[in-house]
Amino acid sequence: MNPKASTYHRSIAVTLKVCRCQLRYGIEAVVDKRERRLGAKKFVLLHHSNCYRDSFHYRIDADGTLVHLTPDDVRSQHPNAIGVQLIGNFDHESVKPVQIQALKRLLLELKLRYPAVELGGHRQVRGDKTTTCPGRRFPMRALHEWAASNLLDERDDVLRDVIESQYRP
Numbered sequence: 023m024n025p026k027a028s029t030y031h032r033s034i035a036v037t038l039k040v041c042r043c044q045l046r047y048g049i050e051a052v053v054d055k056r057e058r059r060l061g062a063k064k065f066v067l068l069h070h071s072n073c074y075r076d077s078f079h080y081r082i083d084a085d086g087t088l089v090h091l092t093p094d095d096v097r098s099q100h101p102n103a104i105g106v107q108l109i110g111n112f113d114h115e116s117v118k119p120v121q122i123q124a125l126k127r128l129l130l131e132l133k134l135r136y137p138a139v140e141l142g143g144h145r146q147v148r149g150d151k152t153t154t155c156p157g158r159r160f161p162m163r164a165l166h167e168w169a170a171s172n173l174l175d176e177r178d179d180v181l182r183d184v185i186e187s188q189y190r191p
Contacts, residue, residue, distance in 0.1 A: 064102045066132055066141050068125075068156040068165075070112045078105035080128060086120030088128055094135075104132060104139070112157025122161070129169065133177050141169045 069078065079096075081089045094104060106128065108121050132139055156162070 062102065062136070062138065064139065066104045066106060066129060066139055068141070068160070068162075069105060069107045070156045070160065071107060071109045078107040080104070080106045082106065082108045082121050082124045082128070084109045084118060084121065086118070086124040088124050104136075108156065108160075110157075112160040114157075114159070116159050117161060122165075125165075126168065126173075129173060130176050130180070133173055134180060141166060 077092070079090070079092045079094055081091055083089065106125070108117060108125065110117060110121070129141065
């Protein structure tokens with residue numbers, strides 16, 4: 023392999039990454055086509071704001087406000103995943119109830135869009151002990167239990183309402 027060619031390709035990738043940060047400044051159309059990755063979404067990965075990464079699709083602020091940061095079809099830090107950051111350091115503090123409610127609403131919306139998507143924490147993807155993200159005090163087990171039972175029920179209720187509304191006079 024030609025080392026110069028390898029360096030050249032790496033520099034292009036870095037350039038595209040830098041351009042991607044500039045999406046809001048008028049170059050979205052050019053970069054967006056290069057940065058899009060096709061493929062089904064498999065995971066919703068949860069992070070807290072103590073996580074050193076900063077490339078997410080959604081952010082849930084401390085007051086429960088949901089902010090859509092990046093289009094779902096643009097690759098974030100993990101391929102085939104939707105990244106969600108909750109503001110707070112959940113190694114030391116508990117998640118606020120308004121954040122959990124906002125997260126549940128978002129998960130319902132994502133489950134409607136991507137039926138096969140599974141819920142996970144950043145530490146589960148890493149597969150090592152270098153991160154605790156989304157935090158030791160994050161209620162991942164309770165959220166998994168809710169996702170396994172109530173999330174599907176809520177999704178079915180929404181779908182039923184949509185179908186029934188089409189047949190109402």
